[in-house]
Amino acid sequence: MDSHFLGLTAIVTLGYQLTFFIITALFRFDKVTDFAGGTNFIILAILTLVLKGSWHFRQVVLSLFVVIWGLRLGLFLLMRILQWGEDRRFDDKRDNLGKLAIFWILQAIWVWTVSLPVTVVNASDKQPSVQAQDIIGWIMWIIGILVEITADQQKLAFKNSPENRGKWCSVGLWKYSRHPNYFGEILLWWGVFLASTPVLVGAEWLVVFGPVFIALLLLFVSGIPLLEASGDKKFGNVAAYRSYKRKTSPLILLPPGLYGSLPQWFKTILLFEFPWYSRNLPQEELSW
Template sequence: VLAGVSYVTELQVYALIALGLQCFVFLAHGLPQMSEKLYDVSGSLTHLALILASLLQSTNRNPRQIVCSILGIIWLTRLGSFLFQRILRDGRDTRMEDMKTSGIRFFVPWVIQALRVFLTDLPIVILNTIEDSEELSFLDFFGWSLWTIGFIFEVVADAQKFIFRNDPRNHDKFITSGLWRYSQHPNYLGEILMWSAICVSATAGFRKPSHLLGWLSPVFTYYILIHVSGIPMLKAKADKKWKGNPEYERYIAHTPLIIPGQRT
């Protein structure tokens, strides 16, 4: 997938940067220590490398490229620092435990992260590597407004859960307050909204049909969060802890998975 998409979009250099950085951190720290402590940090730094490298190579940077790049950097800085604080607090990432039985198996999530970073950043990298002379339009301002809503959703949801989990009175409880009252995963809704919003703005500057592959960003983000490493892992962990609890069963049955107001 990484090779194919990068070939069609002519962004092989950026695919190699993503894969190279992940391999470097894995070989320098992950494998020798059998540790995932730098996993999320390396992901954030790879995001930063792709966005900055693509922006700095542009000889005629315009407001659309600059704003979309800044929004991507704000997202990665906020999420990266949050995830790093979390692993420092917890000491480990439970998602990785089954992967650390062998070096080869442990290497898989690092390769997947390279793919995820590349596909997530794709609309920004495409936009930054083309000569975009289009004036700002309604799509830009609509996209940036939508991004702000998504950012607020993710920040508020993560903050509410962080405060809830750090209250001793909530030991062995699950959160159903704040945004979590209306969605089982409001933080994921925020992330999907943000990358959809960046695509809306970036599309105004796309020049070729292949540039529309930038929309793989929100599609891939949705797929990963809903079907792979997000909800399925969290659901399995929650079911193991609270399955059979009437309050938990009621919450799962009546609270929309992602979109507030959506039928369960």
């Protein structure tokens, strides 16, 4: 693999995110944040594919996957924030340049790290024929993005319905997972990684940090913990909501009847039901 690609993608990512950071800081315009993230993935995928110029089938497929994912997510989140107004994640950052800078630095790290499997595939001189890992990885990506798109659309339709104002979403896929969109997101990036493995040699296996990073981010930092805390704050005093949390998996799609009957240790160890996801509920609700 040409190691220059890693440096090039890092420079492009930092420059792209810096541009949007300056726009956000100067004009207090935070509606382009997610668009900047999604389109950055697209730029890296196309740039590395074109510069290498070998156009192997594996390279084209994975680059196309990233383009589809980036366009869909970037445009969806942009349209959503334009409809809803200001991005609440920036309520404590608009007037704090330091916090704002940290956010954009983390976004740059997210883009570059999660893009690593595709960057390495596109930069690699080793391109064996299609393997079983490719097929399985592609299937995982397809399932993941379909789950993510379906979950996003179901929640958007739910929240746009006046009769659902003041309610939590528990319809469609949200009946089987409290965060099905994150399940789809994690699954599709692990699929991309798996499809990259036929070309990996030596230190290139470190690209596993890509899907690991997105999983850790959603499970422990800016994904599920924030939304769980927000949901508990709004609905924690509602018995039906607490019942929904007890019976519904936090991530992996599972029938409520099955999930609700599982022992707590099993949920915590294998199904990511961590205690801090419910720290804002009454203490008795934590003894599941």
